[in-house]
Amino acid sequence: MTNRATAITGVTLIDGTGRQPITPATVVFEGDRIIAAGREADVVLPPEATLVDGVGKWLIPGFVNGNVHLLDAWMFMIGPGTIEYLARWEGRFVEVIEEAAQLVLRNGVTTVFDTYNAVDHVLAARDRINAGTSQGARIFAAGAIVGMGGPFSADFHFAGRRAASQSFVNRIDEAFEAGVGHQLSTLPRAEVRARVRDYLARGVDLLKIAVSDHIFMNVGFDRSYQTFSREVLDVIVEEARYAEVPVLTHSLSVESLDTSVQLGADVLIHANYTMGQPYPHELVDRIAASDSWAELQTIHADHTKGLEAAGNWAAQLGGGAYAENERVLIGANAKIIMGTDAGCPSVDHLADLTPAERDDRPWTIGGDHFHWTQSMVEKGMSTLEAISAATLNVAKAYRKDELIGSVEVGKIADLVLLDASPVDDIRNLRAINTVFQGGRAVDRESLPTQALVTAHPRAIG
């Protein structure tokens, strides 16, 4: 961090709080913190401040993605690709996570919440980035999902168990499950409590609970179970509260979503995923009245059409009750945050897709947040609301709003300077001029510093 202050002047400021844009505005930061932000006329420039000319530009907070997976990508982890990806990069998982965190940062996302990953590896990458040993978006990590299995369990690529060495599949599953995997569903509550307590002691930032199961890809889209009894869920939440980490819930049905709201979850992951069932009215009211933040996953209309044309099963997620649920929650003024479930797929896997599936893909990091904000505006948000949902709301949901999420005095100087107005057209969020993270301009062109997953298929040597 530099000691001299930096001032962006003459800019149109969209501060992430939902307030109307201020123009002309000046934002000043020193070290990693914002020390002034407001109407140009109201801000006194520090002497010797480095000036950045913001005239004709727009300044927003750094994006915060409330749901990513920096290792691998769920669309491929639930199917073929799991063995190949994990075997290829085993031994280098931390590097791969950092590569993903850099690709994200390159595109203006200064903080991510990683909600499922190899536990030790994501924590190691988090710590390395925090320590400045490595570069990338700031990471807060859940590690395992309580009650969910690893990549080779029935929650993901179950068939893969029989297509690789057992030593390998067991080692990988353990890395993701960390003792709180799907086997917890068979245990009595006292045992679950002990396991979760041990798990929290690893130092994760969040606790994600599989309120409903995740085996639909293996047993069909027409069933959805509750992983735990209500008593067990209460036990798990108690432990999280005791450890003072936010609680995330994974739910795939209206009833498990309802249960999640009852549990007082901080974040309802993919709250619009209800196995194609529209929300009952009472549930909408309960969500809107609750303190829970709904993370919605969304696909914009163009991409949905592309998925349909390719016969991709995921096309259904872009319409029907899924999209309707998004509209209903927006209409009900529910608290909504951005999350994309995006990951970093291999070049080979992307090559298997049709262009319509691959281009502007909502589950590939780098562009996922652009896709999300665009789709949310389609579903009824104002552009300002979409920006807040992708910045300050995520910070609030995860109780990190003391530090990040808006352009306000005292916060970390995570900023994105744009060349075009995102208020006029939300797609202008893509027009990034400069990304500042912790008060420093990011050398975007240099990222990722090491291309592994995103390198072109190597001539095999």
Next chain:
Amino acid sequence: MTNRATAITGVTLIDGTGRQPITPATVVFEGDRIIAAGREADVVLPPEATLVDGVGKWLIPGFVNGNVHLLDAWMFMIGPGTIEYLARWEGRFVEVIEEAAQLVLRNGVTTVFDTYNAVDHVLAARDRINAGTSQGARIFAAGAIVGMGGPFSADFHFAGRRAASQSFVNRIDEAFEAGVGHQLSTLPRAEVRARVRDYLARGVDLLKIAVSDHIFMNVGFDRSYQTFSREVLDVIVEEARYAEVPVLTHSLSVESLDTSVQLGADVLIHANYTMGQPYPHELVDRIAASDSWAELQTIHADHTKGLEAAGNWAAQLGGGAYAENERVLIGANAKIIMGTDAGCPSVDHLADLTPAERDDRPWTIGGDHFHWTQSMVEKGMSTLEAISAATLNVAKAYRKDELIGSVEVGKIADLVLLDASPVDDIRNLRAINTVFQGGRAVDRESLPTQALVTAHPRAIG
């Protein structure tokens, strides 16, 4: 029914209530009812009564099996065999059910509770037997299991969906699901209520609820989910209470068993099946203190050894926590009833087994109740307790004890006369001399009247 009374005299009476045997005793029945039962000295023989010399014999109530499946057999329905069996007998399901009911009756079981079957077909067979149009053990039927799928769903032979015509698999699944299958797990509670209400209107005798899932064979033995939220379960139980039918629960874990007890289920099906987890102490207390009857499924030591030698996965069900749970509930004086989950497998499927797996198989109707009583004595019951568990207790659990289950005045004259003492050796229950059902001696040799499933493999013609 004959109008003349019949009197069995000089017999040792074990009346099913758990009382000590009475000897010499006389039991008199007229029409289908018992009109006297007690010490020989206390009973006045009606004039013209037909006398049956019971000297040197033992008289017990007809067996009542609390859990059978008269069509197919679960061990084969969860795996290969489903298509073959159901395609072969489609169009003749009622006949096959009657064949099974006759094999059961031949071996002294005068009443069965069928807890999963093709709904219309089991009800038709029930009605035909009740009307005297056909012969067989008296049937009370649950039909579908609320929340569980049909034979080709992920609850059973999921792979079978891709190995037969879709017209066929869908038709079969619908016959077993009747609108209350696994799709219910995705629906909100109001919709579940409507579906269950419609289902009960079909005239089933029992309502069985899948409190936990049944997909372990497809996704592994190390997970077990709850099918429904607690709110949905309450809704389902409410509907059953309103319709005045007993509630059965299917559970496979300690937590789902706990939930089942909380729901006030009348019968806890395979209460000892807990995915290999021993009961927590509090759960044992809760079961013992509850009004619920625990149906235990048991494998005796000899057969368990045979399964082990054959490498059959089911061997685990005969030992470990499964057997320990049986012993614990017996020791805690919990209310226990016989249920075997037995069905009527095809000759071909039995031929695939080793002799050690096939002989005295606990899941093949005909001998399953002998196996059960023998195994329960191994696990700690007295012989008299085992007999009560296999007769009056079942009737009580299902609230049919006004009619059946014991040798008491006013009850239906379902009786089994034995040539050897089951008190001395529980295996003597196999020494059947005569079976009376509704006051009539059963022509055991004539059963089944038509061998379909149990006919020897036909030379293909």
Next chain:
Amino acid sequence: MTNRATAITGVTLIDGTGRQPITPATVVFEGDRIIAAGREADVVLPPEATLVDGVGKWLIPGFVNGNVHLLDAWMFMIGPGTIEYLARWEGRFVEVIEEAAQLVLRNGVTTVFDTYNAVDHVLAARDRINAGTSQGARIFAAGAIVGMGGPFSADFHFAGRRAASQSFVNRIDEAFEAGVGHQLSTLPRAEVRARVRDYLARGVDLLKIAVSDHIFMNVGFDRSYQTFSREVLDVIVEEARYAEVPVLTHSLSVESLDTSVQLGADVLIHANYTMGQPYPHELVDRIAASDSWAELQTIHADHTKGLEAAGNWAAQLGGGAYAENERVLIGANAKIIMGTDAGCPSVDHLADLTPAERDDRPWTIGGDHFHWTQSMVEKGMSTLEAISAATLNVAKAYRKDELIGSVEVGKIADLVLLDASPVDDIRNLRAINTVFQGGRAVDRESLPTQALVTAHPRAIG
């Protein structure tokens, strides 16, 4: 058979030999034989002959199908459906074969060559029809295919082996393999000779040899093997010649077709099936110069489009090198016969298809010969050539032309009377007025006398 002669007068006669139509013509038959056929003016009517007014009608020989499978249908036997079909009808195979033979006869096919079937059952049906005990098209049968496995082998529905009882699958496979199945490919030539000799002693009418394998559905369309070494093939053909039965070859590649021609096969089954490879020129010359008859399988353009629209893999068989091979052989004046590989699929399986796949399906008996003749004209045959290919040529190929195939004196009176001219439009072969088999008018409406496979899906009972 009636003793009085029947005379069809004033008809346009297409006698099957390829000669130009004769009109007005008279054809007279007595008992089962034709006793006169020619220009009306040249034929003296026997006294008391029953007269059939043929004015405005066309008379052709009964159709002869050179390649059918009266039990099941290959398109379903290579995939899901095998277990279901065979389990459902086991014990009634002879009846099912007769049902198929009757459906065929109803549509004017008076003789079929069944080239793969359950051996004992097809021979029993053949004998019953020959003896007049049953009704149906006259059957000549190959039974097993030398070197090919049964329905549950890797040649067909291999996955089915694991989805049914082993007792069942082994029994079925043995019924089709009869000791000369795929295991022959592992044996030395002396052992193959002994097995084939034993097989021929069963009294089959034809010997069909798998010159190439049939496992493409299980291992992919991009490989095709030779089942046997040349020495073994020579041994097999020697045995067939010694037994005086015609030799059929199954080949799927240009090289195995070449080998088949070298072997002097009487019939080259699906000679146009070459894994998408066009014939080398020399091979066309060799075929044309040989004594072998090429059985071609063909799909007309309309149906091919329907298959394409449905994404059905079989669409490729209707175009590309497959269709080109047909055209080339027609152009080269090779000896061509009709064969369709058609079978009698279940109603359930047909229900799984789209209408475009199901309607006028080339592999469903009943209409297959209409499809074939129409498609051959599309590919370049004249209508008269197509009729000869579907009648006399087949008889010649199988050396049955002394008895059947044309409307000539001395031949069996197998005749089809049409209401419209097939010379003008080959599709008029569908305009059947009357079918005569062995001199008797067939009561077409009564066929099949018993609907099993073709009955509508039964409400399951």
Next chain:
Amino acid sequence: MTNRATAITGVTLIDGTGRQPITPATVVFEGDRIIAAGREADVVLPPEATLVDGVGKWLIPGFVNGNVHLLDAWMFMIGPGTIEYLARWEGRFVEVIEEAAQLVLRNGVTTVFDTYNAVDHVLAARDRINAGTSQGARIFAAGAIVGMGGPFSADFHFAGRRAASQSFVNRIDEAFEAGVGHQLSTLPRAEVRARVRDYLARGVDLLKIAVSDHIFMNVGFDRSYQTFSREVLDVIVEEARYAEVPVLTHSLSVESLDTSVQLGADVLIHANYTMGQPYPHELVDRIAASDSWAELQTIHADHTKGLEAAGNWAAQLGGGAYAENERVLIGANAKIIMGTDAGCPSVDHLADLTPAERDDRPWTIGGDHFHWTQSMVEKGMSTLEAISAATLNVAKAYRKDELIGSVEVGKIADLVLLDASPVDDIRNLRAINTVFQGGRAVDRESLPTQALVTAHPRAIG
């Protein structure tokens, strides 16, 4: 290479030709060549020769393995493990091949014939070792097998095609097939000739032909096809002769072995693999009378027992007709060479095995040649014959006996010095004191110079 001569004196010399041991003997080499070898008394030591004291030691030629696969290992390539192995090492195949070549050399094998591998990579490794850029056993390579598919084809791990990205599986298959894969089986002979000619132009040292198929693991052990017609085989052999490379045949049945002998193959790979059929007598005579060398694969009795105990299907290869065929060929004085089909499996895969399967495994490089020679002596060879079969015979079979295979003047100085007598006990071949390759003592402890495949499972990082 050093310029000073080296002399091993006082040693017992077993020169590989089958001659009786000479003792005391002296062997002298200078540069990479042997310049003297014989009775101590007959050899004049060059002045300044470096002396190696061979008293109490035994000297044999460097081992030559006639059939290895330096990348991966067939036992795992035909099943699970393929994706994992190839994805993990893609980009480093040449290094992995060199690692294997070093492990082999460390154990006294100075030359190997690699008969199936990624074509470019094995040739690159060969060239690097020849050029001295890398170290390892001298490699002669066949690359692809004509008519056989790649690792993800039906010849090997077919199921793997659906468990990885298509980009990856296609890239890998192409690397192994190089245009002469299984698709050749569908092509006419002229096209096959062109493809083989192109393939030979790549500079492979050997041409291996799949005379029979290799799909038994996917379709069952009870069938074996011929990949090509005899005409196509002749074409392929012609091309190999023209290019002056030795011809190897892959056969799995008595008939395909017979065909291979007829073709005049130089080496009959796994000639004892006949799908469990004993050789017909005539075939034994034909082999013995031919110029072909039989490569036998063998499992010694102890290991066979271990495989049996573990229920490993490969146990059958150690007994029955497989072992009997070995004995018969030995008894018939057929020309026999060592080949093991061994590869370099990953630590993970070996960890999946039981100790009995893993220890002294015949298919793991490093000890495979010790296993082979031990087993051959069990089957009837004298110890001297076994040593010749593992050295000079292989060189002769592949026409490299001008250079290698025996301890004779003019040959390359590939030598193994032993501490115990292999004549007394063949297991003493394991008692290696020193390995000389091309006249240089190998630093065995330093090999492999880089452990990739053989490194212990990494803590995932």
